[in-house]
Every structure is written in structure tokens, then in C-alpha cells.
Amino acid sequence: CRSNVQEQTRRQGALLNATAQDLFSLYLKCQGEPFSSESDKLCNPTGIFFPAFRVNRTSERKEVMVAMYKLFTFLNASLGNITRDQEELNPTAKELLDRLHNTTKTTRGLISNLTCLLCKNYNIFQVDVRYGESSKGKSAFKKKQQGCQVLRKYVQVIGQAARVL
Amino acid sequence: LFVLLESDVFPVTYFNVSKDLALQRLLVEWDVVKSAHDAKLAMSFEIQVNRTDETTSTTVLTEYHNVTLDKLGKPLHWIWYSDIPLECMSHAVRIRTKAETSKIWSEWSLWETVLGLDTSNSSEPQIFPSKIILEEGSDTTFCCIGRKGQIIKEFSVLPAVRVFNRTSSRLGLLTMENVRHRETPHIHVCCSYSQDRCPAHAAFLVGRAPDTPKDVSCETQDMRIITCTWSKGGSTYLYGKYSSKYTLFAKSSQKMVQCTQSCSKTCACSWEIGQQRIWNVTVTVENPLGKKTAMDVFNVNHRIYPTAPFQVWQKCTDTEITLCWNYQSNGIELFCQTEVLHPDGKADLHNSSDMHSPHRSITVGGLQPYTEYTVKVRCGAAKHFWRWSEWSEARTIRTKEATPSGKLDMWREISPVLGGRNVTLFWKQTPGFRANGRNISYEVTWEKIEDGSRPESISLSSVYNSTMIFIDNHSYKISIMAMNDVNFSLPSVLVISRATDNSTEELKEEQVNGTDDGIFISWKPRYIYDSYIIEWCNFPKLRPCDLQWKRFGPNTSSAVINSAAFVPGVRYNFHIYGSVANRASLLEKKTGYLKELRPLPDLVVDKVELTFNAVTLSWDSYVTNESQPGFVRGYHVYVSPIQENCSLKGSKKHILPDNSELCKYTIENPEEKRYTVEHLMSNTKYKLGVTAYTGGGETPIDNFIYIDTPYNYNMLYFLFLLVIVPTLVAAICRWKKKWVKECCCPAIPSPNKSKVLSFKEFKIGSEKVLKINDCIPDMLAMDNKAEAQKL
Numbered sequence: 001c002r003s004n005v006q007e008q009t010r011r012q013g014a015l016l017n018a019t020a021q022d023l024f025s026l027y028l029k030c031q032g033e034p035f036s037s038e039s040d041k042l043c044n045p046t047g048i049f050f051p052a053f054r055v056n057r058t059s060e061r062k063e064v065m066v067a068m069y070k071l072f073t074f075l076n077a078s079l080g081n082i083t084r085d086q087e088e089l090n091p092t093a094k095e096l097l098d099r100l101h102n103t104t105k106t107t108r109g110l111i112s113n114l115t116c117l118l119c120k121n122y123n124i125f126q127v128d129v130r131y132g133e134s135s136k137g138k139s140a141f142k143k144k145q146q147g148c149q150v151l152r153k154y155v156q157v158i159g160q161a162a163r164v165l
Numbered sequence: 166l167f168v169l170l171e172s173d174v175f176p177v178t179y180f181n182v183s184k185d186l187a188l189q190r191l192l193v194e195w196d197v198v199k200s201a202h203d204a205k206l207a208m209s210f211e212i213q214v215n216r217t218d219e220t221t222s223t224t225v226l227t228e229y230h231n232v233t234l235d236k237l238g239k240p241l242h243w244i245w246y247s248d249i250p251l252e253c254m255s256h257a258v259r260i261r262t263k264a265e266t267s268k269i270w271s272e273w274s275l276w277e278t279v280l281g282l283d284t285s286n287s288s289e290p291q292i293f294p295s296k297i298i299l300e301e302g303s304d305t306t307f308c309c310i311g312r313k314g315q316i317i318k319e320f321s322v323l324p325a326v327r328v329f330n331r332t333s334s335r336l337g338l339l340t341m342e343n344v345r346h347r348e349t350p351h352i353h354v355c356c357s358y359s360q361d362r363c364p365a366h367a368a369f370l371v372g373r374a375p376d377t378p379k380d381v382s383c384e385t386q387d388m389r390i391i392t393c394t395w396s397k398g399g400s401t402y403l404y405g406k407y408s409s410k411y412t413l414f415a416k417s418s419q420k421m422v423q424c425t426q427s428c429s430k431t432c433a434c435s436w437e438i439g440q441q442r443i444w445n446v447t448v449t450v451e452n453p454l455g456k457k458t459a460m461d462v463f464n465v466n467h468r469i470y471p472t473a474p475f476q477v478w479q480k481c482t483d484t485e486i487t488l489c490w491n492y493q494s495n496g497i498e499l500f501c502q503t504e505v506l507h508p509d510g511k512a513d514l515h516n517s518s519d520m521h522s523p524h525r526s527i528t529v530g531g532l533q534p535y536t537e538y539t540v541k542v543r544c545g546a547a548k549h550f551w552r553w554s555e556w557s558e559a560r561t562i563r564t565k566e567a568t569p570s571g572k573l574d575m576w577r578e579i580s581p582v583l584g585g586r587n588v589t590l591f592w593k594q595t596p597g598f599r600a601n602g603r604n605i606s607y608e609v610t611w612e613k614i615e616d617g618s619r620p621e622s623i624s625l626s627s628v629y630n631s632t633m634i635f636i637d638n639h640s641y642k643i644s645i646m647a648m649n650d651v652n653f654s655l656p657s658v659l660v661i662s663r664a665t666d667n668s669t670e671e672l673k674e675e676q677v678n679g680t681d682d683g684i685f686i687s688w689k690p691r692y693i694y695d696s697y698i699i700e701w702c703n704f705p706k707l708r709p710c711d712l713q714w715k716r717f718g719p720n721t722s723s724a725v726i727n728s729a730a731f732v733p734g735v736r737y738n739f740h741i742y743g744s745v746a747n748r749a750s751l752l753e754k755k756t757g758y759l760k761e762l763r764p765l766p767d768l769v770v771d772k773v774e775l776t777f778n779a780v781t782l783s784w785d786s787y788v789t790n791e792s793q794p795g796f797v798r799g800y801h802v803y804v805s806p807i808q809e810n811c812s813l814k815g816s817k818k819h820i821l822p823d824n825s826e827l828c829k830y831t832i833e834n835p836e837e838k839r840y841t842v843e844h845l846m847s848n849t850k851y852k853l854g855v856t857a858y859t860g861g862g863e864t865p866i867d868n869f870i871y872i873d874t875p876y877n878y879n880m881l882y883f884l885f886l887l888v889i890v891p892t893l894v895a896a897i898c899r900w901k902k903k904w905v906k907e908c909c910c911p912a913i914p915s916p917n918k919s920k921v922l923s924f925k926e927f928k929i930g931s932e933k934v935l936k937i938n939d940c941i942p943d944m945l946a947m948d949n950k951a952e953a954q955k956l
Contacts, residue, residue: 141368
């Protein structure tokens with residue numbers, strides 16, 4: 001691992017936290033009505049899977065690392081789906097697509113650092129990750145809705161994660 | 166032989182209805198008896214379409230379809246496009262027939278029903294149509310079908326638009342007219358059994374069918390590969406997998422080519438043509454909403470777009486440039502064009518004529534010496550010209566030097582000095598003068614005319630435009646030539662006459678006027694002169710004054726002189742010369758302003774002479790010469806009104822900005838610097854002012870003089886003499902009237918009244934006799950006269 005991997009990981013978490021709300025707001029705007037005005041109803045994440053994040057600063061560091069890994073690996077896959085769907089449904093929404101790409105890049109960097117830390121500090125080489133349902137084959141509306149549900153939950157969880165890092 | 170009776174009917178023998186959900190249409194197929202086919206009957210078919218929901222059944226269409234049957238006996242077909250999704254409701258079709266020659270219709274067939282969607286197992290309502298893309302501008306009806314027993318409570322479009330909505334029990338219908346594309350690409354439709362939840366949504370894209378490909382153009386540069394290009398039309402608002410796909414299909418007698426393009430950046434396809442020359446090209450564009458085609462048919466020999474010429478080189482003289490180049494002909498005869506760009510931006514095109522020489526070249530003449538030109542060349546097919554190639558690389562060439570062309574314009578300023586004259590020569594390049602070379606210098610030569618003595622000369626570099634020489638009092642011929650590395654220009658000549666002792670008659674200076682374009686000068690034409698010269702100084706108050714001159718032809722007698730140095734308020738002096746055989750004579754003098762300004766400084770009255778009824782104002786020190794910023798044309802004298810009006814001769818009313826009145830007198834002679842205002846009232850205050858004026862205005866009326874006219878003592882004296890003195894005298898006389906009377910008009914004594922006779926009367930006869938002792942004499946006088954002695 002690089003010498004500053006801890007600091008870098010913390011900064012990556014802070015960056016994701018700082019940009020999450022804007023990403024979500026822009027996503028809603030680009031989907032159009034009724035997403036812009038009824039996001040509370042439509043984007044309620046209760047219907048989807050999202051990895052639990054039940055650690056805090058007092059938790060054992062190893063547990064924290066594993067929970068982080070599961071969270072960000074899930075997020076990376078979800079962002080991939082969302083980006084793919086938005087490239088099809090909103091190909092002219094350049095700013096949204098750029099933000100999705102940037103968030104995905106930061107997430108991948110964070111995953112890389114977490115992988116290194118798990119391996120080096122805790123000798124953990126494999127973590128079982130559960131991914132959500134793919135949006136492939138679903139209707140346009142369902143794709144949009146699934147994306148906003150994931151992003152809404154992401155906004156809620158990333159703040160916790162950034163504080164713990 | 167088949168005999169048709171009016172009563173014959175031909176019912177359908179076969180009848181089938183199917184649905185095409187992709188295109189939302191019903192396909193109806195039927196047939197009649199073979200005998201009708203054999204007889205090739207002309208038949209009419211009446212077709213009805215019925216639409217049924219849970220509660221109602223409605224006939225939506227009745228149509229007549231006329232067909233002449235053929236012997237082949239094939240079934241007949243009819244298609245109906247539904248305006249609402251077929252999934253939403255059941256549709257039924259029936260048909261009946263009639264031969265055209267018959268009057269009787271057959272019985273209706275049974276209704277053939279195509280059911281709507283059975284949603285009995287679906288927990289959520291379903292929205293149709295299932296197609297994702299709607300065409301912009303179309304009217305679309307959406308429907309929402311719920312489970313049996315459920316009522317549709319919420320069915321709407323977002324973003325909200327005006328729609329027509331009909332909802333009954335488990336079926337909701339919603340019609341959007343003139344569907345428009347919006348900022349976000351999707352329209353969402355929501356359908357629900359309750360009003361606060363919306364479990365069924367559908368997202369639709371609104372797009373357009375593609376435009377026909379425009380500007381399809383095919384050409385070759387090497388007779389080996391042909392490239393076709395075209396341009397897309399407007400946006401269809403459909404992207405990704407729904408975006409337009411372009412397919413080019415090219416066919417010749419022996420070859421076929423297909424090429425598919427998304428036209429993301431450029432729309433072009435290329436292929437090798439081999440020996441095929443005639444091609445038929447079709448470009449087709451297609452998206453989910455439509456398909457369009459454009460075509461081009463051409464002979465490759467007529468579509469040659471050559472490559473740009475290369476290996477360009479050049480040679481030149483002073484007036485010609487020869488350009489040579491090479492090009493890739495590929496066996497094609499080409500024809501080339503050269504562009505010559507002049508320094509002033511003008512571009513000339515020249516076509517080359519000789520295309521058969523191994524070196525392609527062109528010579529362009531009529532150019533200016535020592536001048537930079539930029540040249541380039543392009544080529545096109547000589548036969549069946551299609552388009553020019555790109556331009557070759559541009560070359561910049563400077564033509565060679567030549568003799569300076571045109572002449573210099575020379576002028577002089579002569580100052581007499583002891584023993585002769587200092588002559589300052591000035592010169593400038595005329596509009597027709599060209600240096601035609603790099604290094605320019607000037608050679609000035611002067612020689613005495615009378616004795617033919619050896620001329621003197623000096624050479625000056627191009628930085629100079631004037632010089633001073635000394636000549637004696639003889640006549641001289643002065644010439645100037647421009648010189649470059651090649652040769653001299655033609656000389657410009659001036660002749661200065663011998664100095665004469667007689668002073669020339671002083672010419673009177675006339676005033677001239679400025680205009681918006683300059684100072685207007687005119688002069689009397691004299692037919693002996695072949696040109697006129699006007700000379701002036703740009704900065705008359707400076708030394709040197711920047712002498713300027715301008716020449717005019719013999720038929721000119723006026724001009725407007727302008728200079729960037731001309732400013733308002735400065736007096737410029739102009740000398741007009743006539744020239745014959747290069748000898749100039751002063752003819753007239755003019756002076757004027759571009760624009761006159763009001764005089765400076767403010768006028769101050771030097772002296773005020775006051776009497777009881779007049780005041781004389783003097784301002785002798787006021788300057789009226791060329792130091793003024795305008796011609797002083799006179800003065801205005803302002804006086805406060807006499808007896809409250811300005812009725813005196815020469816007086817006009819003048820209202821000041823504070824609305825007070827003054828009487829204004831005008832003096833139109835600038836040399837008259839004294840004025841007397843008369844008819845003033847004595848013992849009265851007056852306000853006076855004097856201003857000077859030019860064509861540009863007058864000095865301000867600020868410096869008022871306030872006077873009090875004195876009493877008129879003469880009048881007093883007169884009054885005193887005329888009135889007071891007689892009155893006094895009369896009073897004294899009255900007071901001493903007795904004295905006055907006795908003094909002035911004493912009574913003539915009457916003896917009867919005399920005192921002497923007051924005594925007791927003693928009469929002797931009628932005479933009264935005075936007794937001596939009755940009178941006390943005042944005085945005794947001895948009278949020795951004889952008479953007395955007799956007594």
C-alpha cells in the first residue's frame with residue numbers, strides 16, 4: 001500500500017460525501033416529471049437491496065473495513081448500471097453522465113485502497129459481496145426508478161461512511 | 166355461361182380477423198364463392214368494426230371496399246389501423262357483400278372478435294401502447310387496464326399537459342394531442358387504483374422521423390476510390406439504439422456495395438470502383454419512426470475532384486510572374502487557375518491555357534515592379550468539370566525593381582537675405598508616383614538660367630522631404646528627381662524668377678469662410694496659367710509652420726482646403742499662385758478660419774465719460790487682429806432701458822437669462838471702439854455693457870458698468886432764472902409796493918392836490934394864492950432872475 005493510503009482513503013470518502021447530494025439532485029432533474037417533484041414516493045429505497053452499514057467509530061477497525069468494502073463494491077456495480085441506463089435513456093445529459101463517471105472513478109480508487117488495507121492489515125483476501133438486482137430488461141420507467149432509489153440510499157449512507165473513515 | 170341475376174348474393178365463405186400489436190392494426194381476410202371469382206365480378210364489401218369494453222359496444226367504423234375479383238381465387242385483404250391500443254378493448258369485425266349489378270346485400274357474417282388484454286392475473290394496472298416511441302405532432306391515446314373488479318382512480322401524464330381523459334371502471338383512456346418533445350426526453354404516464362400511489366408507470370420517448378439525406382454527392386480524386394458524402398437533417402430527438410442509421414447502397418452494372426453509417430461525426434462512405442464508371446447510389450436513413458431515401462446517379466468521369474497541385478515554383482521580372490507546378494493527373498486532362506493576390510487585397514484569377522506541356526505553368530503580366538504578390542493555383546477536370554481542387558501552397562513573390570514612375574511634386578518658400586535668397590524646397594510623392602525599388606533617394610539640382618553656369622546638386626536620403634538652398638538674385642531653375650538602384654525618375658522643375666527691387670504691390674487679403682468640409686477658397690481664373698497652387702501653413706503660429714501646398718488644373722477656380730491640422734479658432738492664410746512654364750506668380754491672398762470662435766479675451770471698457778444725459782464708452786485697447794479666434798465684426802452695446810423702453814433709434818430689446826431687459830445697440834465696424842449713448846435721464850442709475858462679436862459668437866455680457874447720471878444743473882439754473890427769480894421779485898415788489906410805486910411810477914404832482922394848496926385858500930379869481938406865512942418852507946432859494954425881481 002502507498003504510505004498515505006489512509007489519508008487518501010479518507011479524502012476519497014469525503015469527496016464522495018461532498019458530491020453525493022448534487023449527483024442525486026441532478027439525476028432527478030434529468031429524469032423529468034414525476035421524479036423531480038415526487039422523489040419521496042418514487043425513490044423510496046425500501047423496495048431495493050442496499051448493503052447494511054452498521055458500523056461506527058467505536059466498531060472494530062476490521063469490521064469497518066469489511067463493511068466499507070461491501071458498500072463501495074456494491075456502489076460501483078450500481079453506478080455501472082445507472083450509467084449504462086442513463087446513456088441509453090438520457091444520452092444528451094452530459095453533465096449527469098460526467099458526474100456518474102467521476103463518482104465511479106473515485107469509488108474504484110477507494111475500493112483499490114480498501115483492498116490493499118484489508119490485505120495488508122488484516123490478511124483478508126476475499127469478501128463476499130451481494131449485489132442488487134440488475135436493471136437490464138426492465139422498462140424505461142423502472143430503470144429510472146431503480147437508479148433514483150439507489151442514489152437516494154447512497155446519499156444517506158455515504159455521510160456515515162465518510163465520518164467513520 | 167354465367168348469368169347474373171339481380172337477386173343473386175354471394176356471402177363470404179371465409180372470414181378471419183387477426184391483430185398486429187406491433188403496428189396496432191387489424192388484418193382482415195375473407196373470400197367468396199369460386200363462381201364469383203370465375204365470373205370476375207365487381208363486388209362491394211361493407212365492413213364494420215366494433216369496439217367493446219365492459220359496458221358498451223360501439224361501432225367505430227363502417228367502410229365500403231370495392232374490388233373486381235380475378236380468376237386466381239386469392240382471398241381478399243383489408244387493414245384497419247386502430248387509434249387506441251388494441252390491448253385496451255375487444256374489437257369485432259363483420260362483413261357483407263353485394264355484386265355491383267345486384268341490388269341485394271348478403272347477410273352479415275358473424276362478428277369476428279379480437280379480445281383485449283386479459284389482466285385477471287395482473288396485480289398492477291397495465292399501460293398501453295407498449296411501444297416506447299411516439300412521433301412528435303401525433304395524437305396518441307393511452308389506455309390503462311386494471312384487474313377485474315378494480316377501478317382506475319388515477320391516470321395522468323407527466324409533465325402535465327392538457328389531455329382528454331375517460332375513465333370507467335377498469336379501463337382508463339387518455340388522449341394527448343400534438344405530442345411535443347420536451348427538455349427531458351421522456352413522457353411518463355401514471356395509472357393507479359388509488360390517488361396517492363402510482364404503481365404503473367410507462368415512459369415514452371417523443372421523437373421525429375428522420376429527414377431525407379441532403380446534399381448527396383459522390384466524387385473521386387484518383388479514379389480508383391469513390392467517396393459519397395451527405396448531410397443529416399434536423400434532430401430526431403432519438404439517441405443511442407433509437408438513433409438514425411444510414412445505409413448507402415451503390416450499384417453499377419457489375420458491382421454492388423453496401424455501407425452503413427451512424428453519421429456521428431461525418432456522413433461518408435467510400436469504395437473501390439474498379440472499372441465501373443456508371444453508378445446508382447441510394448442513401449437510406451431509418452429510425453423507429455420512419456425511413457427516407459435519397460439518390461444519386463453519376464458517371465465517375467464527371468465527378469473528378471483533383472488533388473491540389475504541388476511542387477510549385479516561380480520566376481519573375483519587374484512586371485511579370487511565371488508560376489510553375491505539378492499535379493497528379495491519373496490520366497485525366499486538367500485545367501488550372503491561378504490566383505494573384507495584390508497588396509491592396511484585390512485578387513485576380515488567371516486561367517492557364519496550355520495543358521499539354523509537361524510542366525504546367527502560367528505567366529501573369531501587368532504587375533507593379535518591386536511589389537509583393539501572393540500566388541496559388543488549383544485545378545479542375547478539363548472535360549466535365551465538377552469542382553476545383555484545393556488550392557496549392559501559396560507562394561509570396563516580389564517583382565524586380567524598375568525605374569521610379571511618376572514625378573515628385575515640389576514647392577518652395579523664398580526668403581530674401583543679403584546677397585540673394587534662401588529657398589526652402591519641399592517635395593512629396595504624387596498619387597501616381599511609385600518608387601519601384603528598395604533604396605530611394607532624392608537629387609536636387611539648381612542652375613542659373615541666364616548664364617548657363619554649372620548646375621549645383623545635392624543628394625538626400627528618403628527620410629528628407631525638404632531642404633534649403635541659397636541662390637543669388639538671378640533666375641534659377643530647380644529640379645528634383647527620385648532615384649533607386651535602377652534609374653532616375655522624371656524630374657520635377659520649378660523656376661524662380663530674378664529678384665526685383667520694386668516691392669510688389671501689396672495684395673489685399675480677402676476673408677474666406679469655413680465649411681463642414683474645410684475652408685472654401687476661390688480665385689479669379691486667368692487663362693494664361695497652366696496650373697494653380699494654393700499654399701498655407703498648418704501651424705501658422707509656429708516656426709517652421711509646416712508649409713503645405715496643393716495643385717489644381719487650369720480650369721479650376723475654387724477648392725475646399727482641408728487638413729487634419731486645421732482647428733477652430735485659428736486663422737489660416739492662403740496664397741494662391743498661378744504657374745506657367747513652371748514659373749509661379751502670387752495672384753491672391755486669402756485668410757479665414759475653419760470655424761470662428763467667439764472673441765477672447767472678454768472686452769473691458771477703458772474709459773467712461775459721463776454727462777447728465779449721455780455716456781461715452783471707449784475700449785481702444787481691445788485687439789482685433791489674427792490673434793483673435795474669429796474675425797471681429799463689431800460690437801454690441803447694452804444699456805438698461807431709458808424710460809422703460811427701447812424705442813430710441815438703433816436700439817433693440819434684448820432679454821438676459823434672468824429675464825431682465827436691456828437695450829442693444831450694434832456697431833458694425835470693428836475699428837470703431839467708442840460709442841456714446843444719448844438721451845439718458847439725469848440722476849438715474851443705468852447698467853451698461855459692451856461685447857465684441859465674431860462669426861462664432863460674442864464675448865459674454867458679464868462685466869457691466871453701473872453709472873449714475875448727474876443732476877442737470879443747467880436746468881436748475883434755468884429753472885432758477887425763469888421761475889424762482891421772477892417770483893422773488895414779484896414778492897418783494899408786492900411787499901414794498903408803495904416804495905416801488907413811488908420809485909417806479911411816482912404820481913405826477915397836481916397843484917390842486919399839492920400840499921401847497923392845502924393851506925387856507927386864498928383865491929384870487931380862480932387861482933389859489935399861497936400866502937407865505939401859511940407855509941413853512943423847507944428850503945429857500947434865491948432866485949436872481951429878473952422875473953423874480955419884478956415880483
